[in-house]
Amino acid sequence: MEDILKSVVGKKAEQYLDMVVTFVPKFIIALFVLFIGLKIINVLIDWGKKLLEKTNVSLELRPFVNSVFSLGLKVILFFIIASIIGIETTKFVAVLGAAFFAIGMGLQGSLGHFAAGILILIFRPYKVGDVVEVQGQLGVVRGIQIINTNIELFDKKMAIIPNGIAISDIVTNHSFEGVVRVDTEISMPYAEDFPKVKKILEDVVKNTPGVLSDPVPFVGIKDFDSHSIRLSVWPFAKVENYWDVLFAVNANLKKAMSEHNIKVAYSEGVELGPIGS
Numbered sequence: 001m002e003d004i005l006k007s008v009v010g011k012k013a014e015q016y017l018d019m020v021v022t023f024v025p026k027f028i029i030a031l032f033v034l035f036i037g038l039k040i041i042n043v044l045i046d047w048g049k050k051l052l053e054k055t056n057v058s059l060e061l062r063p064f065v066n067s068v069f070s071l072g073l074k075v076i077l078f079f080i081i082a083s084i085i086g087i088e089t090t091k092f093v094a095v096l097g098a099a100f101f102a103i104g105m106g107l108q109g110s111l112g113h114f115a116a117g118i119l120i121l122i123f124r125p126y127k128v129g130d131v132v133e134v135q136g137q138l139g140v141v142r143g144i145q146i147i148n149t150n151i152e153l154f155d156k157k158m159a160i161i162p163n164g165i166a167i168s169d170i171v172t173n174h175s176f177e178g179v180v181r182v183d184t185e186i187s188m189p190y191a192e193d194f195p196k197v198k199k200i201l202e203d204v205v206k207n208t209p210g211v212l213s214d215p216v217p218f219v220g221i222k223d224f225d226s227h228s229i230r231l232s233v234w235p236f237a238k239v240e241n242y243w244d245v246l247f248a249v250n251a252n253l254k255k256a257m258s259e260h261n262i263k264v265a266y267s268e269g270v271e272l273g274p275i276g277s
Contacts, residue, residue, distance in 0.1 A: 026085050033081055041077065048069050052066070117145065119163075120163055128144060130239075131173075134161055134166050135165060135166065137153060139151040146163075148162055149162075149163055178239060179236050179239070182211075182245050186201070189227070189229070200257075201219045202219050204252045204256045207252075208252050209245075210238070210244055211245055217233075217234060219234070
């Protein structure tokens, strides 16, 4: 019996010794590959960051690209180390692929917004700081995230618009040239002299702080209704001065029309005296 026990113990010890002899060198090699691999990954990530800077990729997109690049390299390193140690990676890849497929199906809508976010960051129809009109929401872009675009409206509310919805319709970027047209309208009775009114309005607009001299402000007849002539007044301003210029122009127009005894009209056609009378 004693000889049998010694034989069994000897076989177990021999098996464990074989396992140690087989595994330890692989483990040491794996640690070495891990150390060298991480060093190489850090070098490649730094190289990728410099490449992104040289190619003028948007600041919003760089962290995402760097993260995906880093994750991809580390996943490759993981599989290399697993293969060195002797772990079967084929089944693991299959399970991982099935898991990603299930997650993708569950997040199908979000993935559409995710893809749209990538397109926005790459093709840049707008960027942070631009004044845009998206889905009827006019405001300043405060953030472009992977799923949503955040637009600060001029009433200080924050509109959070999913990226897929944001680019599914017309996007008006008022900051494309850094200059925006400030539209306002005035109804003038037919009895008024248009050239005289036009000259007064042009002078008012040109002397309003914030109005640009180039492009030249425009005053013209937009259309006619049954009781009045609608005039379009189009000064131009820098995007960041839009609302200040709009309110200042309207205030100055009211003052000038009152001072020059210019009549305005209700939409029903009832004439009024000068504004402010």
